[in-house]
Amino acid sequence: MVWEVGSEAVPQRRSPLQDQSQDDGTDMTLTPSPETPATFPLIPSPAEPPWWVRAVRPVRPALPWAPVVRAALGMAVPLFAGLAAGRLDLGVFAGLGAMHATMNDRDEPGRLRAVRIGTALGASAVGMLIGGALLHDRVGAWPAALVLTAVGFVSGAVSATGPRGSAAGMLLLVSAALGGGLGPARPWWAAGPMMLAGAALVVRLRLLRPPRRRRPAADPRLRTLAAVYRALGDLLAALEPPQGAADRRLLTARLNQLQDQLPHRHPGGRPEPAQLRRLRRSYEAALAATEAASGLLWAWRPVPPEVAAVPGALARALHAEPAPDAPAPDAPATPPAPLVPDWTPGTPALRALDAALRTAADAVTGRPADPATAVRTAPAPPPDPWRLRARLLSRGSVRYGLRVALCVAVAGAVTAGLPLERGYWVPMTVAFVLKPDLGSVFLRAVSRAAGTVLGVVVTAGLLALTTDRWLLAAAVALCVALLPSTAAAHYGLNTAVMTPMALGLVQLGGGSGVTEFWPRVLDTALASGIVLVFGYLLWPERAPHRIEPLIVAATGALRGYLDSVTAGGGRPPSQVWLRRTAYRALADVRREVQQGLTEPARRAEAWLPATAALSRLSGAVAPHAAQLRYGGPAAEPADVARVSAALDRLAASARRHRPPGGAIEAPGGPHDPRRSALARAAGELERLLG
Incomplete structure (x- = not known):
């Protein structure tokens, strides 16, 4: 009943551990990116705080309203429908599917979004069927532990293939553990289909967009390209450290994001649409401008302010946004000013920047390239790393699969040998903590335990106020709505919100009250200890x-x-x-x-x-x-x-x-x-x- 967001976010300047909300408000706040601007300096200084201060320090992410509303509705509608129809079991599984779909949604082209959501939901549904089959056939504790260990190996191997694989692998193991411990659906195999139905609800909500969104700028690749040029403008405006270095990392992150969104160009294939050709030209010109700007940053060579403002003008042109000093609509029309000013670059580096900016201006405005200044077209990018090839059977994937399988095997042995009422909580927590792209395993294990304690306290306070099932369902939906922002703020805070959500669903399913919740703290501490010993200290992954x-x-x-x-x-x-x-x-x-x-x-x-x-x-x-x-x-x-x-x-x-x-x-x-x-x-x- 718990989830985690993948880590393919891109940072913004003011909040280094969260994604920048796009102009349309549809992007969601995510977990730290590989290209997050450095929170800590590259060269340590005696004034830096100790590691534990850095570990507990949260950030203040922006609240992404569109994903928040979708997450709340995706959980609330199935739960309320299940309560009204007397089939809360089906409503819970549909809500879980809706939550998984929402949290794996990204501001991407439709093809990539469908692959990401479909992969995550498919793995979750398969895991739920495996767990449901174990529960339905009344398999013993030790055989069930062996099956979960095998699922853990597959989960770890898939998780190591990339961000999409990380989400799918984690949900496979989590759903298998959850399906074998949560109250079964009627019939037992209905859990997987109901999760897919809940996901379909969220996808339908995503498609309900106002007419103003149906314009070229609604293409997420155009929004990412505009973010690339805004980051380039920030870099050109601050061509000296330390701000320039952070701006360059942000620019690299935006370029990485756009590269992953562009499809692979096959030689000799069908001609690409004009919009995609424009995107490629603009992206390749941005690469050339980044190369020149990186050299100017390295040498501390500033550029004139009017040149530094060119990328921002290109970003506004992509969004069809008026310039800050644009005339009023009833003002007399004047010929548009050129995007790149007339200036005389005096060094080879400045000439390279000028040529790249002029090529970018031609690409953004749809003009044919000027042969005198055009930057040579770059070759097609390599295929998306998710195109499986041999990644699933690579040495790294196999090692990570063995690492997860070892921890799950120990967790299965512990739960089989101890009188734990809800033993599925232990392997499920192991799956969350070992997700490979969410940062330090040590920090996640400690934060998970601390967050669970806080979450149980919050749940106890909620149940002291009310046990009404409709109000509990609303509280669960509220917790789901808060998950995107808390995931970006801190892992422990995210766990403190996930725990009341999970325990609220347990209570809706017929839990016995607060006294049943405190053992979850013991279960979480047990799982965290297993990960720290068998997945951190005794495994060469420190x-x-x-x-x-x-x-x-x-x-x-x-x-x-x-x-x-x-x-x-x-x-x-x-x-x-x-x-x-x-x-x-x-x-x-x-x-x-x-x-x-x-x-x-x-x-x-x-x-x-x-x-x-x-x-x-x-x-x-x-x-x-x-x-x-x-x-x-x-x-x-x-x-x-x-x-x-x-x-x-x-x-x-x-x-x-x-x-x-x-x-x-x-x-x-x-x-x-x-x-x-x-x-x-x-x-x-x-x-x-x-």
């Missing part, structure tokens, strides 16, 4: 083991990008995607380091300087690539060799689990243009490596 493989991957991606840039021969067709691969690998490293900072072990802090050095190096290679295309000098082979050797040494250090002991300092001023950017980056890496 911070160093998570961070160091990603350090190796990021150094390899940067090495490939550097080799492509310095190989000569113009701009190789694959160079833009080598840069994207490197940036996404760095985003993964930052995410894991930030999660490690919320754990007692201080090993993650030891990798902070290396993360900063790699980010600085990526900022040095990008401007060099842009300048080469606009008359900049080529890098000295000795400098390239120094950077390559330093990357190899850093990767070797990560493989040996030995963080470098050197120091790295933030730059104190603009880069001297007479000095090689790669030489400066090589010096920073060499000082870091000692």
